[in-house]
Amino acid sequence: MRHALKAFPQLLRTGFAEAVAYRAEFLIWMFSTNMPLVMLALWAAVARSGPVGSYTQKGFAAYYLAALLVRLLTGSWVVWEMTMEIRQGTLALRLLRPIHPLLAYSAENLAAVPMRGIVAIPLIVIFLWNVRDQLGGDPILWTILAPALLGSWLLTFLVMSIIGTLGLWFESASSLFEAWLGISAILSGYLIPLDLFPAAVREVALVLPFRFLLSFPVELVLGRVDRWHALALLVAQWGYVAAALLATRLVWRSGLRRYAAYGG
Amino acid sequence: MIEVEHLRKWYRVHRRPPGLAAALRSLFHRPYETVKAVDDISFSIAAGERVGFLGPNGAGKTTTLKVLSGLLHPTEGRVLVAGSTPQDRARSFLQQITLVMGQKQQLLWDLPPSETFLLNRAIYDIPKKEYEATLAELTALLELAPLLGKPTRQLSLGERMKCELAVALLHRPKVLFLDEPTIGLDVSMQATVRGFVREYNQRFGATVLLTSHYMEDVAALCPRVMVIDKGKLIYDGSLHELVRRVRPDKRMIVRLTRPVERRDLESLGAVVEHRDAEAVVQVTQDALQGAVARALSTLPLHDLTVEDPPLEEVMRDLFAQGRAA
Incomplete structure (x- = not known):
């Protein structure tokens, strides 16, 4: 672990250099992550005649801008890379290096964040400034946002790692990945704010891990939770992170055993 | 190691x-x-x-x-x-x-x-x-x-x-x-x-x-x-x-000052290649000395070299043997 931590800054630097080299791809990626804007246009139209639930037109604007921001900061696509490397057999080369492949992936992922946000984040922040009366004013909530974002990223990354590792069993984990994307788009609040769901669905959605991928940091930005509740949610989020970490370890180990038994 | x-x-x-x-x-x-x-x-x-x-x-x-x-x-x-x-x-x-x-x-x-x-x-x-x-x-x-x-x-x-x-x-x-x-x-x-x-x-x-x-x-x-x-x-x-072990035979490569008939070469061993004034003849290890002597006395030699058979062939024979066994 000591070696890995020492190597991490260089991993980040190289990851950043790679992200810069892939700039065209990132531009496309950026424009394809515009679902919240589509949803915003939709809900803004609906809310013209009057608020929907507790959301006015401006409220929706703030919600989806915050959702886009959180998504840009915490998104992870490591499944694609893992699936490709497993198929092409280049995972072997990663396994030969004295660093845990998942740690290397995580560095590549983190290092890409600045490049991803270089255009979008300043724009989003400017737009958010325009609806600032919709944002939370409690400095404690803004302080909790930092660990909450980190938690969201970790949770997303770990789930992606688990799905990617499943590629060691199945030819390709991408259909599983798509299923996950579909479910989490709904239950994480990416498409619709969770508090607009019918009560029964909402009760379930609020305790499932999906909420902590996106909705929770957005709720903090909008100041839609009180301090104590926010703290409790942060603890719950990191509980899910710990569980995901454990699951990742288990899946990775047994995946590797299988890989070692059957070959790449 | x-x-x-x-x-x-x-x-x-x-x-x-x-x-x-x-x-x-x-x-x-x-x-x-x-x-x-x-x-x-x-x-x-x-x-x-x-x-x-x-x-x-x-x-x-x-x-x-x-x-x-x-x-x-x-x-x-x-x-x-x-x-x-x-x-x-x-x-x-x-x-x-x-x-x-x-x-x-x-x-x-x-x-x-x-x-x-x-x-x-x-x-x-x-x-x-x-x-x-x-x-x-x-x-x-x-x-x-x-x-x-x-x-x-x-x-x-x-x-x-x-x-x-x-x-x-x-x-x-x-x-x-x-x-x-x-x-x-x-x-x-x-x-x-x-x-x-x-x-x-x-x-x-x-x-x-x-x-x-x-x-x-x-x-x-x-x-x-x-x-x-x-x-x-x-x-x-x-x-x-x-x-x-696999190919105990040798290859005699002869270059001649003028073309010769194939049968002139066949007296030395198995002819692998024959083109005008150049030929490759396969000879067993035991017969090598005699074949070289015969070539020197009967052929219009320009040059003569003795080599191992090409490795590609050695491997092919080796794996063919493995399959037959």
Whole structure:
């Protein structure tokens, strides 16, 4: 672990250099992550005649801008890379290096964040400034946002790692990945704010891990939770992170055993 | 440096005939078949040796290399490399080995090779001084200087292979597993790679185990060869002895001052090639002396040389024998 931590800054630097080299791809990626804007246009139209639930037109604007921001900061696509490397057999080369492949992936992922946000984040922040009366004013909530974002990223990354590792069993984990994307788009609040769901669905959605991928940091930005509740949610989020970490370890180990038994 | 005792690596492979019906059937019932990729092989390699690993496609060469480098777990048997059990993939083990696969690359595709070098320096935790010294040395030996700053994707196959070798050796491994390192390279680049591997082996006393389809690689690099076929080790010894054993005959190459009839040559041995004033005649070891004497006295000789049969042929015969047995 000591070696890995020492190597991490260089991993980040190289990851950043790679992200810069892939700039065209990132531009496309950026424009394809515009679902919240589509949803915003939709809900803004609906809310013209009057608020929907507790959301006015401006409220929706703030919600989806915050959702886009959180998504840009915490998104992870490591499944694609893992699936490709497993198929092409280049995972072997990663396994030969004295660093845990998942740690290397995580560095590549983190290092890409600045490049991803270089255009979008300043724009989003400017737009958010325009609806600032919709944002939370409690400095404690803004302080909790930092660990909450980190938690969201970790949770997303770990789930992606688990799905990617499943590629060691199945030819390709991408259909599983798509299923996950579909479910989490709904239950994480990416498409619709969770508090607009019918009560029964909402009760379930609020305790499932999906909420902590996106909705929770957005709720903090909008100041839609009180301090104590926010703290409790942060603890719950990191509980899910710990569980995901454990699951990742288990899946990775047994995946590797299988890989070692059957070959790449 | 490398100890292998009764190594077995068996895979269970799912078999399925082609067609939709078979595909549907296989959803419910999956017939499996055991493939004995490596079937009870034992050998040991001393530190500093250069050993060639020969065999037809699918013989078990790559599987063995993958077991030795810790990527695959043996089904049975004991393997020890540089004092470690490879499958544990301990850091101390990974620091001492490298595996170069001619068909896979670790260089980052869109960045210059120097970026991958820096990455590996960090991952292998190579001290700055040592890194600089090794890099300078590798750069000189492989003439990398003009390549280091170009994005990998813009390099030719040969240039890329040179950089692959450099990045794989940056941490100065003591054991080199090279799986088809010269595949697809032109003749002069093959020679460069070979020369480099020998140089590295001599300079650092590293142990080299190499597989290749090009017999030239093996002949030029490896005093010792191991031949594997259908998962079994069928020969382990010097290349020279292998050739002598499989093909005890020699080839007499004669160049003449004027064309001769084929039957004039047939009195010497089996004629393999005959073109006007040039011929290749196959002669058994015992009959060689007599044949040379006869050629000298009966043919209008310009030049006469005696060679071993080409290695390609030796291997073909060897594997044909293996199949017949």
